[in-house]
Amino acid sequence: xxxxxxxxxxxxxxxxxxxxxxxxxxxxxxxxxxxxxxxxxxxxxxxxxxxxxxxxxxxxxxxxxxxxxxxxxxxxxxxxxxxxxxxxxxxxxxxxxxxxxxxxxxxxxxxxxxxxxxxxxxxxxxxxxxxxxxxxxxxxxxxxxxxxxxxxxxxxxxxxxxxxxxxxxxxxxxxxxxxxxxxxxxxxxxxxxxxxxxxxxxxxxxxxxxxxxxxxxxxxxxxxxxxxxxxxxxxxxxxxxxxxxxxxxxxxxxxxxxxxxxxxxxxxxxxxxxxx
Numbered sequence: 541x542x543x544x545x546x547x548x549x550x551x552x553x554x555x556x557x558x559x560x561x562x563x564x565x566x567x568x569x570x571x572x573x574x575x576x577x578x579x580x581x582x583x584x585x586x587x588x589x590x591x592x593x594x595x596x597x598x599x600x601x602x603x604x605x606x607x608x609x610x611x612x613x614x615x616x617x618x619x620x621x622x623x624x625x626x627x628x629x630x631x632x633x634x635x636x637x638x639x640x641x642x643x644x645x646x647x648x649x650x651x652x653x654x655x656x657x658x659x660x661x662x663x664x665x666x667x668x669x670x671x672x673x674x675x676x677x678x679x680x681x682x683x684x685x686x687x688x689x690x691x692x693x694x695x696x697x698x699x700x701x702x703x704x705x706x707x708x709x710x711x712x713x714x715x716x717x718x719x720x721x722x723x724x725x726x727x728x729x730x731x732x733x734x735x736x737x738x739x740x741x742x743x744x745x746x747x748x749x750x751x752x753x754x755x756x757x758x759x760x761x762x763x764x765x766x767x768x769x770x771x772x773x774x775x776x777x778x779x780x781x782x783x784x785x786x787x788x789x790x791x792x793x794x795x796x797x798x799x800x801x802x803x804x805x806x807x808x809x810x811x812x813x814x815x816x
Contacts, residue, residue, distance in 0.1 A: 563661075563702070564661060564699055564700065564778070565777065565779065566604065566779065566780060567778075568601050568602065568603060569600070570778070571600045571601075571815065572598070572599040574698060574813045575594065575597075575813075576595045576810070577809070578594075578807065578808070578809045579808045580592075580805060581805065582804065582806075583804045584802075584803050585801040585802075589623070590624060591620065593619065593620040593621075594617075594619045596615070596616045598616055599813075602656065607658065607660060608659050608661045609658070609661075611657045611659060612657075613655045613656075613657060615650055618633045631643040631647075633651045655668055657696065661702075662704065663695055663700055663702055665694045665695070667692055668690065693718065694718065697781070698781045700774040700780075701727075701729060701741075709731055709732065709734065710730070711730070711731050712729065712730045713728070714726065714728045720751065724747065725745055725746070727744070728743065728745065729741055730743070738776050739773065739774045739776045741771065741773075743769070743770055743771070743772070744767070744769050746767055746768070747764075747766045749765075750762070761793075762795075763792050764790050764803065765792060766788050766789055766805075768786055770785050770787065771784070772785075780815075781811065782812075783812050785808075785809070787806070787809075788808075790804070790805040790806075790807070791804050
């Protein structure tokens with residue numbers, strides 16, 4: 541008798557998780573700590589440049605409203621190590637001497653500052669309260685998302701991305717965001733399955749960038765295209781991210797002072813999130 545009761549309960553639980561995976565159901569007060577690690581290998585003008593970065597964020601659901609959700613993002617710590625062009629550069633926001641340096645001065649306004657982000661019910665950013673942040677320019681730092689800046693229309697990185705229809709395991713859907721002047725992405729998602737571990741989503745996509753950025757007082761023309769593949773697991777009952785891993789291959793050119801240089805880069809990013 542117990543087995544007959546247990547099996548229907550398990551089936552009911554799995555069906556409930558599958559139904560919840562079709563919607564975002566976060567609640568006010570829910571908190572996450574996220575750690576994003578990024579490794580980039582780039583070849584530019586015959587030189588190899590390697591960079592490893594890490595960003596630790598506290599994320600909290602501040603409000604649930606008719607439009608969606610308001611999240612508060614706070615960057616706790618940033619680290620980066622770069623080797624290339626004959627230089628070794630490192631930065632750790634936990635070190636006062638690094639905060640007082642050139643990189644620290646550029647990032648000081650981000651670290652420890654709360655950014656509020658309005659997200660719609662499909663997981664897309666509707667806007668932020670950060671009036672001091674500059675629009676994303678589509679440079680490598682934007683692709684690596686070191687400071688966690690997001691723009692209107694982009695996917696919110698800590699929520700599942702959903703289409704405007706019910707989905708089941710095996711279903712795919714395609715979404716796009718951004719423009720070539722920043723970074724335009726077209727991504728195809730597939731719901732691989734829903735289990736006790738969460739909702740597993742795989743994704744493949746393309747990205748295109750064509751325009752100028754400002755870097756250290758110089759105007760740089762960037763023309764790039766690339767592909768991205770990865771997988772992410774979300775808590776089935778809420779849609780909150782648990783883990784994500786992606787790899788991007790990028791090719792293009794950078795124009796500096798009238799000279800065009802070929803660019804090849806590989807970016808690997810991993811995000812882990814735990815509830816607080």
